[in-house]
Amino acid sequence: MIDNTHADAPVAVVTIDGPSGTGKGTIARIIADRLGWHLLDSGALYRVLALAVISHAVDFEDINSITTMAEHLDVEFKPSGDMNMETDIFLEGEEVSKSIRTEEMGNYASIVATIPSVREALKSRQRSFRQSPGLAADGRDMGTVIFPDADLKIYLTASAEERAKRRYKQLKEKGLNVNIPALSREIAERDNRDASRTVAPLKPAEDAEIIDTSDMTIDEVIQQIGLLLEARALMPKV
Ligand code: DC
Numbered sequence: 001m002i003d004n005t006h007a008d009a010p011v012a013v014v015t016i017d018g019p020s021g022t023g024k025g026t027i028a029r030i031i032a033d034r035l036g037w038h039l040l041d042s043g044a045l046y047r048v049l050a051l052a053v054i055s056h057a058v059d060f061e062d063i064n065s066i067t068t069m070a071e072h073l074d075v076e077f078k079p080s081g082d083m084n085m086e087t088d089i090f091l092e093g094e095e096v097s098k099s100i101r102t103e104e105m106g107n108y109a110s111i112v113a114t115i116p117s118v119r120e121a122l123k124s125r126q127r128s129f130r131q132s133p134g135l136a137a138d139g140r141d142m143g144t145v146i147f148p149d150a151d152l153k154i155y156l157t158a159s160a161e162e163r164a165k166r167r168y169k170q171l172k173e174k175g176l177n178v179n180i181p182a183l184s185r186e187i188a189e190r191d192n193r194d195a196s197r198t199v200a201p202l203k204p205a206e207d208a209e210i211i212d213t214s215d216m217t218i219d220e221v222i223q224q225i226g227l228l229l230e231a232r233a234l235m236p237k238v
Pocket of ligand 1: 020046138140190
């Protein structure tokens with residue numbers, strides 16, 4: 001007899017949500033790489049949309065035009081091909097990997113992300129990343145809205161001070177000009193907007209595993225997630 005038990009089993013997904021500066025992006029990338037899975041950096045979609053709004057000189061109050069842009073957003077993610085597992089991101093054929101990473105663009109991304117019709121327009125695009133053999137998805141609402149049936153939901157937190165320090169280091173390494181007091185203010189403002197919006201606010205899913213990374217290294221966080229993956233039989237044996 002043919003065993004069809006798993007024939008229609010959905011592709012495995014691990015979601016990693018939390019505010020900025022918790023290490024989400026780096027951790028999602030390492031997990032995707034270790035498991036040989038696809039990666040969804042959902043924040044990059046909102047950042048690219050914000051950049052498109054600016055480059056087409058659309059008003060941030062013009063919800064109809066921004067929604068239409070979200071529906072037709074010409075964005076492409078390509079592995080950069082070098083050893084650091086980075087992804088090159090293209091908007092309308094032009095590389096924007098670096099220009100979308102500024103704090104300013106994070107802030108604009110958080111503004112367009114409050115628009116319910118924009119979030120709706122980007123849903124199916126995000127879900128289309130769920131392809132065999134699996135997906136690691138990072139964002140704010142991956143476990144609550146986009147992949148509510150995820151196999152493992154992680155919610156990362158860290159103290160505001162530690163997150164500001166990490167963002168500072170990250171942005172400096174990318175050659176961007178920042179200072180800690182201004183960065184702390186911007187982060188607090190953005191987190192507040194992300195957590196208080198009416199649709200898909202930043203919050204842990206009820207069934208999420210919450211990890212406070214304030215005093216942890218990236219390796220320690222990965223180790224802890226590794227145990228959770230193993231417990232759910234998602235980790236390939238090496
Ligand atoms: O993760 P990030 O810093 O690149 O995200 C930029 C902004 O995009 C974030 O402040 C809020 C928004 N965002 C969102 O609303 N939902 C997501 N799943 C990911 C990002």
